[in-house]
Amino acid sequence: MVDWRKQRADRDxxxxxxxxxxxxRSGGKVVAAASVVDxxxxxxxxxxxVCLEGDNQKQADCLARGLSACDPAKIHDLHxxxxxxxxxxHLDVFEQGIAKRLDYSYSGPQGGRIAKMLYGGQIELGAVHxxxxxxARYFVDLTPNVALIAGVSAxxxxxxxxxxxxxxxxxVVEATAFKNGVVIAQVNEIVEKVPRVDxxxxxxxxxxxxxxxxxxxxxxxxxxxxxxxxxxxxxxMAIKGIYAEYGIRRLNHGIGFGTAAIELxxxxxxxxxxxxxxxxTHWALNPHPxxxxxxxxxxxxxxxxxxxxxxxxxxIRERPDVFFTGADGSLRSNRAFCQTAGLYACDMFIGAxxxxxxxxxxxxxxxxxxxxxxxxxxxxxxxxxxxxxxxTWMKAGREAQITxxxxxxxxxxxxxxxxxxxxxxxxxxxVERLDALELAKKIGLELAPVMIYGDDxxxxxxxxxxxxxxxxxxxxxxxxxxxxxxxxxxxxRGRDKAxxxxxxxRGIVRRPEDLGIEPLDADRSLLAARSIKDLxxxxxxxxxxxxxxxxx
Amino acid sequence: METLTFRHTTxxxxxxxxxxxxxxxxxxxxxxxxxxxxxxxxxxxxxxxxPINGFGDxxxxxxADFVARAQPGGLRISINDGGARPDTVSLRLLQGARLMEx
Numbered sequence: 001m002v003d004w005r006k007q008r009a010d011r012d013x014x015x016x017x018x019x020x021x022x023x024x025r026s027g028g029k030v031v032a033a034a035s036v037v038d039x040x041x042x043x044x045x046x047x048x049x050v051c052l053e054g055d056n057q058k059q060a061d062c063l064a065r066g067l068s069a070c071d072p073a074k075i076h077d078l079h080x081x082x083x084x085x086x087x088x089x090h091l092d093v094f095e096q097g098i099a100k101r102l103d104y105s106y107s108g109p110q111g112g113r114i115a116k117m118l119y120g121g122q123i124e125l126g127a128v129h130x131x132x133x134x135x136a137r138y139f140v141d142l143t144p145n146v147a148l149i150a151g152v153s154a155x156x157x158x159x160x161x162x163x164x165x166x167x168x169x170x171x172v173v174e175a176t177a178f179k180n181g182v183v184i185a186q187v188n189e190i191v192e193k194v195p196r197v198d199x200x201x202x203x204x205x206x207x208x209x210x211x212x213x214x215x216x217x218x219x220x221x222x223x224x225x226x227x228x229x230x231x232x233x234x235x236x237m238a239i240k241g242i243y244a245e246y247g248i249r250r251l252n253h254g255i256g257f258g259t260a261a262i263e264l265x266x267x268x269x270x271x272x273x274x275x276x277x278x279x280x281t282h283w284a285l286n287p288h289p290x291x292x293x294x295x296x297x298x299x300x301x302x303x304x305x306x307x308x309x310x311x312x313x314x315x316i317r318e319r320p321d322v323f324f325t326g327a328d329g330s331l332r333s334n335r336a337f338c339q340t341a342g343l344y345a346c347d348m349f350i351g352a353x354x355x356x357x358x359x360x361x362x363x364x365x366x367x368x369x370x371x372x373x374x375x376x377x378x379x380x381x382x383x384x385x386x387x388x389x390x391x392t393w394m395k396a397g398r399e400a401q402i403t404x405x406x407x408x409x410x411x412x413x414x415x416x417x418x419x420x421x422x423x424x425x426x427x428x429x430x431v432e433r434l435d436a437l438e439l440a441k442k443i444g445l446e447l448a449p450v451m452i453y454g455d456d457x458x459x460x461x462x463x464x465x466x467x468x469x470x471x472x473x474x475x476x477x478x479x480x481x482x483x484x485x486x487x488x489x490x491x492x493r494g495r496d497k498a499x500x501x502x503x504x505x506r507g508i509v510r511r512p513e514d515l516g517i518e519p520l521d522a523d524r525s526l527l528a529a530r531s532i533k534d535l536x537x538x539x540x541x542x543x544x545x546x547x548x549x550x551x552x
Numbered sequence: 553m554e555t556l557t558f559r560h561t562t563x564x565x566x567x568x569x570x571x572x573x574x575x576x577x578x579x580x581x582x583x584x585x586x587x588x589x590x591x592x593x594x595x596x597x598x599x600x601x602x603p604i605n606g607f608g609d610x611x612x613x614x615x616a617d618f619v620a621r622a623q624p625g626g627l628r629i630s631i632n633d634g635g636a637r638p639d640t641v642s643l644r645l646l647q648g649a650r651l652m653e654x
Contacts (some may be wrong), residue, residue: 230639422637463639488610488638513621519646 007180014146014182015205017042022206029158029204030190033211036066040075043182043206044146047077050099051144051172054084055335056106056374057217057286057307058165060150062186062210064089067148072097079103081142083131083168083335085110085372086217094123103142105129106374109217115370118443128370128449130377132339135168138175147176147183150214153194154187158204161187161194164308164316164331165216169199171336177203188213195328218310218546220286222260225531230420230463233512233522235261238350238418239270241466241515242459243279246392246414250282252342252379254351258418258461260290262350267297267528269521284342284379287312287323287331289545292538293528295322304341305333306375311549315542335375342379347392348414349379353451354423355431358479358491360454360469362417363436370439373451380452382413396458399470412470415452416459421487428489429462430482454478460485464492465511472508484509556600556608558615562625565593568653575651576644577634583641584632585648593626602633614638614645622649 003009021039022028031039040063044050052067053060067075068089078099085091085107093099094117103126107114117123129137138144149172152163162169177183184206185199239262242248253259266280276299283303285291289312294300303323308316308331316323316331326332342349353362354371364371386393393411400412419429440448460467460482467481476499484500486492503509512519529535532549571589578584591597598615618624622645629648636644 228640229643230637233643420637421639426637463643488613493613518650519643520650522643522647 011180011182014043018182018206025156027157029207030156031206031208033062033209036063036208037069039184039206039208040066040070043184044070044075044078046075047079048145049079049081049142051082051138051147051176052080052090053147053149053168053172054082054086054090055165055167055307056084057219057309058150058167059087059215059217060148060186061087061089061215062208062212063148063150063184067098068092068096070098076100081134081138081144083134085114087215091117100124101126103127103129103134103137104372105131105134106372108219108371111369111371115368118370125443125445127447128372130373131335131375132343132378135171135336138171143179143181144172144176145181147172147181149173149183149185151185151187151198153189153191154185154204154207155191155194155201158185158201158207159194159197160185160199160201160204161196162198164313164333166198166333167307167335170334173199173203184208186210186214195330196326198332216310220255220288220309221311221546221549222257222288222290223532223549224260224264224290224527224529224534227257227261227264227524227527229522229524231257231261232265232524232526233517233519234258234418234420234461234463235265236269236517236522237466237512237515238262238416238461239265239275240273240517241510242414242416242461244273244275246348246395248279248348248392248414250346250390251280251348251350252284252346253288254349254376256352256418258352258420259350260288261527263288263290263294264527264529266294266299268526270299271297284338284346287316289532289535289543290529292535292543295319296538304338305331306335306338307333310546311544314544315539318542339375339378342375343381343383344386346379346413347390348416350416350418351376351380352419353417354429355434356417356419356429356460356482357431357434357454358482359475360457360460360478360482361434361450362452362457363434363449364451365436365439365449367435367438370449376451380415381456382415386411386413396470399468402473412458414458415456416461417452417457418461421462421464421489421492428491430486430489430491432491462487465509465514468508468510471506477503477508481508554602554605554608556602556611558598558612560596560616560619562594562596562619562623564623565625566623566627566649566652570652570654573648573651575648578632579634581636581640582634583636583644585644586630587648587652588628589626589652591626591628596624596627596629598629598631600631600633602635604635610638614641618642618645622646624649627652
């Protein structure tokens with residue numbers, strides 16, 4: 001007789017073992033913060049697949065500290081499957097022998113340390129995924145045995161309020177709870193009744209009242225005070241040469257000063273060009289503080305968010321016509337849905353990168369930093385499954401199509417790289433060969449960690465100009481178009497000047513003067529807000545900047 | 553500290569009549585540019601004081617591109633560099649030329 005319920009029996013046994021550490025009241029779901037290590041050692045088994053919720057912003061930090069304090073003699077060889085490697089504890093568990101294998105998406109703040117540990121063989125790497133890709137694998141072959149998640153509050157039945165940073169939680173819980181896994185949530189407080197139910201209590205097995213509120217990384221705050229004239233010039237070129245020409249209304253912006261500058265130029269430069277209502281109306285975007293002036297000026301119709309941003313909660317609450325909010329009034333974000341929106345419903349992705357090669361392949365991985373991908377490869381790719389037209393998408397499709405039946409033409413998503421030719425410390429952005437290839441060789445990766453493949457990139461914008469790769473007709477034109485905007489980097493200075501001028505005459509390479517952009521306009525006075533304080537003023541005092549961004 | 557001087561011949565004088573302009577600041581990563589209309593209408597001289605040695609070829613390329621783009625005939629341009637990136641230099645020079653055209 002086949003036992004079809006082995007996983008269920010295993011799950012029941014784990015929960016029974018965990019219950020021994022609860023406070024014993026009403027069903028025994030609530031566990032004191034002091035008992036976290038005991039709870040984890042009771043529930044976990046060696047070799048388990050574990051999602052320790054490390055999102056782009058929200059961190060299950062109390063549970064992370066608990067896991068890293070477990071006895072490696074009892075808990076070892078865990079396979080961590082989580083989107084973000086953000087906290088030191090996320091890597092400590094590998095040093096201590098508690099965890100062995102890793103599948104993840106993004107490791108921004110720990111990029112330097114993870115590179116060292118990968119080189120040193122302390123981490124057995126499965127793959128670096130995009131968010132959607134990792135979420136997809138949660139439902140196919142990387143389903144967690146145990147999920148350690150974070151919320152703002154819970155009631156004693158386990159009903160969970162995630163607050164504005166819902167992020168990955170519904171996806172992680174869906175995959176774990178419905179496939180015989182155990183879900184443990186840390187919350188800032190246990191309450192009688194949660195403000196709204198983001199995760200129903202029957203999907204949550206244990207609730208830990210954390211010793212302090214969970215950590216949220218303010219990842220999307222860019223201080224306008226640090227914006228340079230070069231970034232303003234690039235933003236002007238992008239608005240006039242791309243947003244206006246393609247009539248881009250549905251879009252996603254990556255992280256970075258260039259895209260933040262665009263946000264701050266919409267109510268000034270964009271207004272002057274008469275573009276209000278014609279571009280940048282519908283967004284898949286985190287609630288960037290730099291979008292406040294555009295929202296307040298009536299540019300933005302709606303924004304769906306991956307997560308929230310520190311300090312934006314009150315502002316969002318007061319702008320429910322723009323943001324997705326719950327019955328309680330606070331933001332409801334959802335990374336899986338917003339990534340899907342960015343992939344299929346947006347006509348353009350624009351973001352920055354650390355390296356671009358001669359074919360337009362880009363990577364944020366350098367020999368000493370493995371930052372991972374996050375969502376950029378999904379949003380920064382042309383989804384071949386798209387089946388709905390838009391003027392923007394069709395125009396890009398026409399530019400790209402050179403042969404074949406026009407009746408069978410499909411559109412193209414615009415994928416724009418907005419980069420300065422030199423990064424920090426005069427490190428060139430344009431390179432002959434990506435460092436990612438060296439890394440792949442060194443740690444034996446079968447697939448080089450390319451963030452956006454060249455064939456998905458449609459435009460590159462630098463301070464020198466715009467290269468339209470859709471219009472390039474062969475590899476040589478593409479290379480010269482890229483060299484033609486690579487400024488004074490070696491790649492840029494290695495250009496065939498005559499060929500670049502020929503590309504310029506065909507509109508493939510365009511300079512600020514070709515776009516009618518006045519260099520004197522590239523001035524900080526063009527920014528709708530010139531400081532964090534200005535942003536707070538624009539919001540009518542609703543935006544509450546985190547302490548590190550306050551200088552008043 | 554390095555001092556570099558480049559002399560170019562232009563096909564035409566820079567438009568406008570402004571005799572002198574100054575733009576930018578001597579700050580880290582920035583530069584100050586003084587432009588004076590005191591040379592023959594077909595010549596341009598650019599003198600650079602930079603704290604960073606060894607980038608003469610980049611300066612030469614930046615200056616040559618600027619001269620080709622702006623045709624700044626008649627100008628003597630003095631640059632007080634604070635370690636600016638080439639793109640900042642390029643933008644600042646173009647802004648200076650626009651001020652002189654006013």
